Amino acid sequence: MKKMNLKPxxxxxxxxxIGASRDPDKVGHVILQNYIxxxxxxxxxxxxxxxxxxxxxxxxxxxxxxIKDKIDLAVISIPAQFVPAALEECxxxxxxxxxxxxxxxxxxxxxxLQEKLVEIAEKYGMPTLGPNCLGVMxxxxxxxxxxxxxYKLSRPAVGGVSFVCQSGAVGSTVLDxxxxxxxxxxxxxxYGNAAHVDExxxxxxxxxxxxxxxxxxxxxxxxxxHEFVEVARKITKKKPVIVLKAGRTSAGMxxxxxxxxxxxxNYEAHEAVFRQFGFTIAEDLSELLYFxxxxxxxxxxHGGRVAIITNGGGTGVLxxxxxxxxxxxxxxxxxDSVKRDLRKSMPPLVNIRNPLDLxxxxxxxxxxxxxxxVGNDENVDMLLVIILFQTPGxxxxxxxxxxxxxxxxxxxxxxxSIGADYTRMHRIMMESAGLPVYDSPxxxxxxxxxxxxxxxxxxxx
Amino acid sequence: MKKMNLKPxxxxxxxxxIGASRDPDKVGHVILQNYIxxxxxxxxxxxxxxxxxxxxxxxxxxxxxxIKDKIDLAVISIPAQFVPAALEECxxxxxxxxxxxxxxxxxxxxxxLQEKLVEIAEKYGMPTLGPNCLGVMxxxxxxxxxxxxxYKLSRPAVGGVSFVCQSGAVGSTVLDxxxxxxxxxxxxxxYGNAAHVDExxxxxxxxxxxxxxxxxxxxxxxxxxHEFVEVARKITKKKPVIVLKAGRTSAGMxxxxxxxxxxxxNYEAHEAVFRQFGFTIAEDLSELLYFxxxxxxxxxxHGGRVAIITNGGGTGVLxxxxxxxxxxxxxxxxxDSVKRDLRKSMPPLVNIRNPLDLxxxxxxxxxxxxxxxVGNDENVDMLLVIILFQTPGxxxxxxxxxxxxxxxxxxxxxxxSIGADYTRMHRIMMESAGLPVYDSPxxxxxxxxxxxxxxxxxxxx
Numbered sequence: 001m002k003k004m005n006l007k008p009x010x011x012x013x014x015x016x017x018i019g020a021s022r023d024p025d026k027v028g029h030v031i032l033q034n035y036i037x038x039x040x041x042x043x044x045x046x047x048x049x050x051x052x053x054x055x056x057x058x059x060x061x062x063x064x065x066x067i068k069d070k071i072d073l074a075v076i077s078i079p080a081q082f083v084p085a086a087l088e089e090c091x092x093x094x095x096x097x098x099x100x101x102x103x104x105x106x107x108x109x110x111x112x113l114q115e116k117l118v119e120i121a122e123k124y125g126m127p128t129l130g131p132n133c134l135g136v137m138x139x140x141x142x143x144x145x146x147x148x149x150x151y152k153l154s155r156p157a158v159g160g161v162s163f164v165c166q167s168g169a170v171g172s173t174v175l176d177x178x179x180x181x182x183x184x185x186x187x188x189x190x191y192g193n194a195a196h197v198d199e200x201x202x203x204x205x206x207x208x209x210x211x212x213x214x215x216x217x218x219x220x221x222x223x224x225x226h227e228f229v230e231v232a233r234k235i236t237k238k239k240p241v242i243v244l245k246a247g248r249t250s251a252g253m254x255x256x257x258x259x260x261x262x263x264x265x266n267y268e269a270h271e272a273v274f275r276q277f278g279f280t281i282a283e284d285l286s287e288l289l290y291f292x293x294x295x296x297x298x299x300x301x302h303g304g305r306v307a308i309i310t311n312g313g314g315t316g317v318l319x320x321x322x323x324x325x326x327x328x329x330x331x332x333x334x335x336d337s338v339k340r341d342l343r344k345s346m347p348p349l350v351n352i353r354n355p356l357d358l359x360x361x362x363x364x365x366x367x368x369x370x371x372x373x374v375g376n377d378e379n380v381d382m383l384l385v386i387i388l389f390q391t392p393g394x395x396x397x398x399x400x401x402x403x404x405x406x407x408x409x410x411x412x413x414x415x416x417s418i419g420a421d422y423t424r425m426h427r428i429m430m431e432s433a434g435l436p437v438y439d440s441p442x443x444x445x446x447x448x449x450x451x452x453x454x455x456x457x458x459x460x461x
Numbered sequence: 462m463k464k465m466n467l468k469p470x471x472x473x474x475x476x477x478x479i480g481a482s483r484d485p486d487k488v489g490h491v492i493l494q495n496y497i498x499x500x501x502x503x504x505x506x507x508x509x510x511x512x513x514x515x516x517x518x519x520x521x522x523x524x525x526x527x528i529k530d531k532i533d534l535a536v537i538s539i540p541a542q543f544v545p546a547a548l549e550e551c552x553x554x555x556x557x558x559x560x561x562x563x564x565x566x567x568x569x570x571x572x573x574l575q576e577k578l579v580e581i582a583e584k585y586g587m588p589t590l591g592p593n594c595l596g597v598m599x600x601x602x603x604x605x606x607x608x609x610x611x612y613k614l615s616r617p618a619v620g621g622v623s624f625v626c627q628s629g630a631v632g633s634t635v636l637d638x639x640x641x642x643x644x645x646x647x648x649x650x651x652y653g654n655a656a657h658v659d660e661x662x663x664x665x666x667x668x669x670x671x672x673x674x675x676x677x678x679x680x681x682x683x684x685x686x687h688e689f690v691e692v693a694r695k696i697t698k699k700k701p702v703i704v705l706k707a708g709r710t711s712a713g714m715x716x717x718x719x720x721x722x723x724x725x726x727n728y729e730a731h732e733a734v735f736r737q738f739g740f741t742i743a744e745d746l747s748e749l750l751y752f753x754x755x756x757x758x759x760x761x762x763h764g765g766r767v768a769i770i771t772n773g774g775g776t777g778v779l780x781x782x783x784x785x786x787x788x789x790x791x792x793x794x795x796x797d798s799v800k801r802d803l804r805k806s807m808p809p810l811v812n813i814r815n816p817l818d819l820x821x822x823x824x825x826x827x828x829x830x831x832x833x834x835v836g837n838d839e840n841v842d843m844l845l846v847i848i849l850f851q852t853p854g855x856x857x858x859x860x861x862x863x864x865x866x867x868x869x870x871x872x873x874x875x876x877x878s879i880g881a882d883y884t885r886m887h888r889i890m891m892e893s894a895g896l897p898v899y900d901s902p903x904x905x906x907x908x909x910x911x912x913x914x915x916x917x918x919x920x921x922x
Contacts, residue, residue, distance in 0.1 A: 025853075107774075108810055152883045153851040168821070169773020172851040173879040180881025218775065246778040249785025251792045258812050259774035284903035285779060285879065312630020313568075313720035317681065317707040318746060324710025331712045349569055351719050360629070390614040390633040392486075418634040418746065420641025422613045442745035 004127040004197060006205040008096035010187060011141045012072035013042045016064050016095070018086050019078035019102075020046035020055050027101060027147040028077045031135075032056055034144040038155075041142060043069060064093045071095040075135060075145050080104030083131065084116040091124030099145055100130035106193050107132050107259065114195050121196045133192025134168040137175070139185055140211060146188075148172055157432070159184015160213030161292050164202045166191060167246075167259065170218045174288055182432035183293050186212045200227045207235045214296045215241045216288045220256040222270065229273060236278035240295040240454050244282040245270055278457035280450050286443070293436040294447045299412045300455035303381040305332035306448060307374045308355035310386035311362040311394055315441065316355030319384060319416065322445035329449055331355075338377040345369045363393040364401045371402070375409045382448050383413045389423045399426045403433040412451060416444045465588040465658060467666040469557035471648060472602045473533035474503045477525050477556070479547050480539035480563075481507035481516050488562060488608040489538045492596075493517055495605040499616075502603060504530060525554045532556040536596060536606045541565030544592065545577040552585030560606055561591035567654050568593050568720060575656050582657045594653025595629040598636070600646055601672060607649075609633055618893070620645015621674030622753050625663045627652060627681045628707075628720065635679070635749060643893035644754050647673045661688045668696045675757045676702045677749045681717040683731065690734060697739035701756040701915050705743040706731055739918035741911050747904070754897040755908045760873045761916035764842040766793035767909060768835045769816035771847035772823040772855055776902065777816030780845060780877065783906035790910055792816075799838040806830045824854040825862045832863070836870045843909050844874045850884045860887045864894040873912060877905045 015035065019028035028048075035044055036056060045067050046060040054060045061067050064074060064086070074090045076083055080102050090098050098121070105114035114131065121128035129135065135145030139158045146153070153172050156179035163178075163185065165171035171190040178185055186209070189202055199219055206212045215235075222228050235241055247253040248267045274281055280295065282288045306323050308331070310316035323329045334342075334354050342352045346366070351357060356374060358366050367385070375383055385402060387394050406413050414436045417423050427437045438444035476496065480489035489509075496505055497517060506528050507521040515521045522528050525535060525547070535551045537544055541563050551559050559582070566575035575592065582589035590596065596606030600619045607614065614633050617640035624639075624646065626632035632651040639646055647670070650663055660680055667673045676696075683689050696702055708714040709728045735742055741756065743749045767784050769792070771777035784790045795803075795815050803813045807827070811819060817835060819827050828846070836844055846863060848855050867874050875897045878884050888898045899905035 104810070108812070148851050148853070152855075154881050154883075165775075167773070167775020167778070169771075169849050169852070170775035170779070173773070173776065173849055173884075176851055176880040176884065180885075220775070220778065244779075246775065246782060248782045251785030252778055252782030255774075255778040255781040255816050258814060259778055259818065284783075284901050285776075286901040286903070310630075312628070312634070313716075314626075314628020314631035314679065314681070314707065315634065315746075317628070317713055317716040317720055318631070318705075320716040321707060321709045321713030322745075324712030349565070351569070353719060355716050357720065388630050388634055390609050390637055391630070392491075392609070394613075419637040420615050422615075423634075423637065424641075440745050440747040442747070 003204050004201045006097065006127055006197070006201065008072035009099065009127060009129065010136060010138050012143060014069055014071050015040065015042060015143070016045040016047050016067060016071045016074045018047040018064060018074055018076045020048050020058070020060065022055050030147040030149060031075060031077060031101070031145055032058060034146060037150065038142040038144040064089050064095060067093065072097065074098045075101060077101040077147070080110065080113060084113070084120060087117055087120045087128065091120055091126055095126060098126055098128045099135045100128060101133060101135055101145065101147065103132040105131045105195070114193060118195050127201070128196040130192045131195060134171055134190035137188040146172070154179040156185040160186055160296050161216060162187040162206050162209070162212040163216050164189050164191065164199060164206070165218045166194065166220045167218055168192065170285065174285065177289055181289065182428040183296065194223065198223055200224050200231055203231045203235055207231065207238055213239060213298060214292050215239060216292050217241065217243045218246070218288070219243065220246045220259065232273060232277040232279065236457065240280055242280040242282055242288055242291045242295065243274055244285065244288055278454060280454055290438065290443045290447045291450050293431070294414060294451045295454060297412065297434065297436055300458070301381040301412050301452050304329040304452050305379060305381045306384055307332045307334070307377065307380040308384045308386065309358065309370050309374060310355050311358050311360055311391050312386060312388040313357045315386050315388060315416070316357055318441040319386065319445060320355055322441045326445060326449050328452055329445065332377070332380045334374065335377050335379045338373055341373045342370065345373065360391040361393045364397040367398050368401050368405065371405055375411060380411070382411060383409070384416060384444060384448065385413065386416045389417060389419055389426050396426065399430050403430055403435055406435050414438060414444060414448065416441065464665050465662045467558065467588055467658070467662065469533035470560065470588060470590065471597060471599050473604060475530055475532050476501065476503060476604070477506040477508050477528060477532045477535045479508040479525060479535055479537045481509050481519070481521065483516050491608040491610060492536060492538060492606055493519060495607060498611065499603040499605040525550050525556060528554065533558065535559045536562060538562040538608070541571065541574060545574065545581060548578055548581045548589065552581055552587055556587060559587055559589045560594070560596045561589060562594060562596055562606065562608065564593040566592045566656070575654060579656050589657040591653045592656060595632055595651035598649040607633070615640040617646040621647055621757050622677060623648040623667050623670070623673040624677045625650050625652065625660060625667070626679045627655065628679055629653065631679045631746065635746065638750055642750065643889040644757065655684065659684055661685050661692055664692045664696055668692065668699055674700060674759060675753050676700060677753050678702065678704045679707070679749070680704065681707045681720060693734060693738040693740065697918065701741055703741040703743055703749055703752045703756065704735055705746065705749055739915060741915055751899065751904045751908045752911050754892070755875060755912045756915060758873065758895065758897055761919070762842040762873050762913050765790040765913050766840060766842045767845055768793045768795070768838065768841040769845045769847065770819065770831050770835060771816050772819050772821055772852050773847060773849040774818045776847050776849060776877070777818055779902040780847065780906060781816055783902045787906060787910050789913055790906065793838070793841045795835065796838050796840045799834055802834045803831070806834065821852040822854045825858040828859050829862050829866065832866055836872060841872065843872060844870065845877060845905060845909065846874065847877045850878060850880055850887055857887065857890070860891050864891055864896055867896050875899060875905055875909065877902065
């Protein structure tokens, strides 16, 4: 399989924004402004056929051919009919990679126009992303081609999750959610119509990318089945891939075709491939995030026995139910010595069992002792700690305790905290410190099960 | 079936807080403070055996017997062993109803102590809620027995949803979520061990309560099966009831028993009863809220044909998939005249189909025209409008447009908006105005299906 070199696209030392504009309503303006705001440290150029002067203080040219510098990446945002000529100029100027943000190609029936782009990209050996996409974001190299303003779409912190997304809309919402939750991003790549660079190329690149620990994907169609299987077979042995595939139903398939001109294909066939090669399958947008955060923690369980520690009885019951309904998980049977230790350290009203209900007045000391004791039980593979911040004892000290203890535990630990503002504040605080936090019993328990499934797949030779 | 008069508990003209305390760490202090903060307009008294002076400026007595006033409600928060004597005094003082907040009864094996409470309550004909509960909250009558401070647990606005909850923990988190989302509460009743007042009594009361439009319930065990069936048969013809039943699995059942001493019983049997009598069944905590907000809008569909209007193609595809996978729903086939009208009013790049993708630059005018036209299509029963606020065109004017148009539409309308802070602000704004807003394709579509199911049950004679 021919591999594309996507490094100049994701780690460019020089960028030209073609279609840069002085008009704040133009996409080319927002993109240029975002590069400036993100503090892009490389060499930045603007291209505008009509421009006589610099735009936003950035050196501006009438054509990319006029730039006397080697360009790693050209970001093209001009009306569709002018894109082929601009791309041709990029090729002639030895630009290494290109991103076509503009829409107006296959997705509206303009397949010939799109084919022209592919011809040019091939002729010059210039990997070209899009068209009809948001482009890329990499907080480490401070590149940001997204034309969505930061007050509407906040940008995530640096982290280990890379997100490959065929849809700009889905991409932008998930990106916004990632930043809202406080966990970090490695790369965001919206690839739209996938005319040239497609999911196979992106997975090949991210498989070898050391900054990427987990990959999440939203895909509408897979064009190169054989090549996809080839990379799928290898990638999940190296790192987890979570996939949300649109077009599960005929209603969705037809909608996908009109969206990115994707041929969604038979979902069952796709799902069989995903399962065979250890992909983690998301059934809803929210699951992309739920599964990403637990897999990003890179701590794998040896079995499915879960211990629950809680300061709210009912929430513990609901989690026990969710575990009881999951074929891969069981409620751990605490060992006798652990029970004896707990009996000594817990107040008399605490019932020594799993779920362990610490009661509403549990504070950092009680939580700490419980987690330390239960966490060392050899009958326990994974820990689910419920912290309801509405209760009198729960506060930032409990949250900090969990964060501090997480690295000392040799086992996966997740937190469930449900509530509004006061809770949300603590959720973000724990999540930012690398502790996966959930907001419902179902999502927490399902994430534990998916972590176990991936751990088992990875162990298999 | 003997009906209890719970009005003095929920609409008390006079309240005595037994166990009121000057110590801010005591439950009795927080409860008294909450009554004061909530601006309770009735006559408020404090009772403390040791107190010589008034507490928090409230007239304080050594015993409820010393109060020369008729007391509608006594809220008791003192150590368990002293509760029977205090309750006996309430009976002698002709107190009409009581809430025992204190724990330390059946849930820790103290069944005799709990039976004493029931005897006293029965002897005096004094409906008694609890023990081991959070008590009640009614924003209309400004009563708030919750001992959880408002900075941790924000209180919801006045609305139509009443929440009957056996678990204090579950209750407090859901209450916090309700207030965080911006939709309103009629009554919150946490009934703990259900020693005297139980779910049957509460449903009987709420069935006739004009302020209650929708009931959500979290229950661990049902003690009086026959009586429950009797009220279940009647109540769902009047108003929807959404139920989350713990103890679906043996793991959950055993956990529930140790929590509120509930005998969870066979889940399948319970579920059969719920289904037979048109209860809406929640499978996770989050579904209590998802279903409550759509049922609270009291607008019922005549069929399952859904139209999707979106400013993000991929999110439309995911919703189409969710509809395609739901046996009760279909993607509506827009009528020819509606398609013609849309072709005239929409920009050329908009593909006239369902989902209707208005594109990323859609603003209030385009949204308004689309909703007006599609909303009047006789082939459409329900509307799902996706507003991704990350896009250039979406802002508060689009949100306001949806709110304004909702009442003019004779059909159910819900919104799906996914994202962080900027999105959340708009979600709350729309939700507060009575428009149900969702945060994932799966939850939005499942809620439409549950609305349809209830509408069909209600229509049946």
